[in-house]
Amino acid sequence: MPTPAPFRTGSVVVRAVTVFVMTVGLVGAGSWVPTQSRDEAATVSAVTRSWSQLGAMLQNVDVVHSLFYSVMKVWLDQVGISTLTLRLPSVVACGLAAGLVVVLGSLLFTPRAGLLAGLVMAVCPRVTLIGLEGRSAAWFTAAAVLLVLLVVLAVRRPSWAWFLPVALVTAFLGGLHVYAALMLPVLVVWLWAPPEAAGLRRRVWRFGLPRGRLAPLLGLLAGAVPVSLLAWRARGQQAQVDWIDPPTLESLAKIATETVAPLNGVWAVLAWAMAAAGLVWLARHRRGRRGTTFLLVGWAVFPGLALVSVSAVWTPLYSQRYLSFSLGALAVLSGAGLASVRRGWLRFVLAMSLPLASAVTFRDQREVGAWDSWAQIAAIVAYRGNPGDAVIDYPLVSTITVSYPGALGNGPVLNAGADRLTRHYLWDERLPLQAVEPRLRGVQRLWYLSPVADEVQRTTEIRRLRQLGFDGTLLERSDAEQTWLFTRTAAQTERGDQLLRTPG
Template sequence: MTGLLERETRSIPIVTPSRRTPIEVLDAVSRHRAFAPLTVGAVALLVSLIGITRPSLWYDEAATVTATTRSWAQLWDMLQTVDAVHALYYFIIHAVFELVGYSPLALRAPSAIAVGAAAALIVLLAREFRRPTLGVIAGLVFAILPRTIWMGGEGRSFALSTALAVLVTLLLVRAVSRPSTRLWIVYAVVVVFSCVLFVYVALVVVAHAITMAVWWLRRPPALRGTVLRDWVIAAGSATLVLSPFILFVRSQAAQVQWIPEISKRTLDYVFVKQFFFDSEPFAWVGWILLAVGAVALLRTAASRSLAAVLLPVLVVPSIILLGITAFTDMDLYSPRYVALTMPFVALTIGAAIDWLPRRRLAVLAIAALLGLAIPQLGELREVEAKQNTAWSMVADTVGAERALDAPGTTTAIIWGNLKRHPLATARVVSYAYPAAFEGTVDVTLETPAAESYRLWEKRGKLAEHLDRLDGAEVTYLITSITRDRRPATTEFLEAEGFRLVSSETMADLNVLRFERR
């Protein structure tokens, strides 16, 4: 036996270049050890970069911005009260901003790069089982899955944790097939790093326990104890190191009270949103291919070793989160929290495509996925794609109007409510797009976010801060379309000598401009 993992070999047909089908081109690409992962990774990166700055930032991304644009000391102070679960990600993005400055592109580009890295790692993982063509197919499928497109343009940790989920799985396979103390140490270290970045990566390690159990049962008795023992030591050591962090994060669990309980909508979350975002047609095709892929992986003894890796990671995170949400008082399941399973979804779908008996059917399957992905990419790159926000439009409007004002004009901003998010205010727009609001007077601000030890600033009542309007020639009210503050604010401003000159509604925000009479 050359290794602890059973391998599946596959012959690659030799054809003339002029007659190659797309699948045969992928066969040819897969032969190149460095070219294949680099090419697939580059394609995934490019897909994620298409229109990446067009969608307006939204609440979660604004949280990243307000956390990471404060000083290191202020960020550390904030993490003592909220968002410790995102601490490592915030440190990474803070470093990026210090290097290149803040912009929506700088915020989202790390996620696009992480998607590219994950796609390349998918190729390497499949290669461990001598399935290079599967790796190339799966890497390209991964790039166009709706949930992947979403996280590749999201200024949060989902894409980075997804890349780490593939990496830690690749390290597991290598440590089992080529046992060495060094590899097991690297595995444990990467597990710790991954879980600190996003604690839900621990669910991948739980899935690895099932993988190890399956392999242990299929191995000769002489090999069972050593391999299983090494994994238990590595995983156990990582758990021990992570325990204080997990307990501290658990103490801040109140911040995820927004996660809904199990309901009728949960079926839609599982069937559509967790893998396929908002595309129900993609979900139907995707689940059919997932079923076919699972059968393909289980059909032979050789491919079952790969199935033992893919299928547990594919289903275990969702099952655990749904179970905890259903049977305890902790609501932990959210479709985006299982985004880290997307590489394993892609590999299973890729196994279905690679197994199709006729290459024409495989080409049709890829064409169908691409045809479904293109409109989804278009929808995910609309300005209002993220929770129906249009903050970039608000900033552009205010910036354009201010540019027409006379030099030296003093502009005040009254930031009102924010839809769905009672702890924040519409000032999230200025965190996301600060240039449009540079030099303005924040009328109701009491404690800036960076000094509040929390994500968001502390505010007072408008009636208590009307003196800040002294000297202002222009005042804007930017507020949610819910909990309408326009009548009361207009009354206050008219009493201070302002008149309403324009009012616009942009997605979930009202933008009113007042000028002094």
């Protein structure tokens, strides 16, 4: 690495703003194209309520997203709900994350390393993915970088003025994603790292901390209090993570790739190789950077290992999508590794390899069906449907009507139960076919939409529909759901209705 250039605040800010603008443009390109995901439907379901209705819902589900839903409600109440407005805050958050990485990398290494780190962050496939969803992942990714940056600044420029910003950002980060609190042990231990100059006495009133580190430590602890209360409140809503499977050898084998670059192992390997080069450079240039290796490696690795360990010995909590708040560490280390390459032409080639490697997944992420197959379902219903066609759908599939109310036509939903506002929940209730069979009387055309995973229930209900005279055709099958169209003639309808009137 060339001789470190002096840190010039103005120059670093210009670079950070440039990377912010570039990232917003990159992540925002085509962000409105993919149909909304099921998680985005949850956001829409939450924010399209009154404040009192939202509060009642949070008593039952998603209390961990209270902060996110509240901010999104204020935003969407002002600008209206569309796919673009739903995702725009996430796009901006990705830009902020990349811009803040520029500043952090410049502080910990050099301005060149900071700039390269920001560019790594901008083209990271996980970043370009979370920017396409109206959820909190992009927000807490940016908040994590901001928190680390504040703690580093607080150590380098000691002042009690850092206490409040550190406390607020800690609470904000944990309020967006409780799992992000796993960063706090790393930061606390780093604050207790040895002082730069050997022989300096540690004073008892500072709890043995090196000078200037008490304020950020107390800020972390103060910010952790509301996060702990939120986690305690959410303990009764653990059913919302029941979908997470226990970690398997296959999932563990992908922990270093899928967490940073979904479906793009080449990008992940390149990024981690550059991060390793950054660690080698750190090992050779430790002067003035004591503790940096622990800070960045701990930030990148500890949260994932902790979640895997908890999932193995207690209850499944590990999901690759939950660890995006550790991306900043990988980006900073990769930027340092790139900057350590002495030959300019080689550094340029390596830097260009990352955007080229991310190009394939970038394109796939911006296809209409990147998140879900709702567009295909809506197109099939629009093409093959008739006005007034009846519908039977189930959770996961029925969420389509939250984001796209007219997607399944205007016919009756035969298995509808209590609506989502009455039951204070994200979704309307859906009843099994057996409970609503009388509603099939007179129905000649029926759309049946079922999650793929519900094979036993689907097989039983389709068998019953055939007994009632329906002929079914599977029109679409995705990884998540099946779309069937059942029809019967007038004569078959009369015989089926007679069967429904016959006891037993």
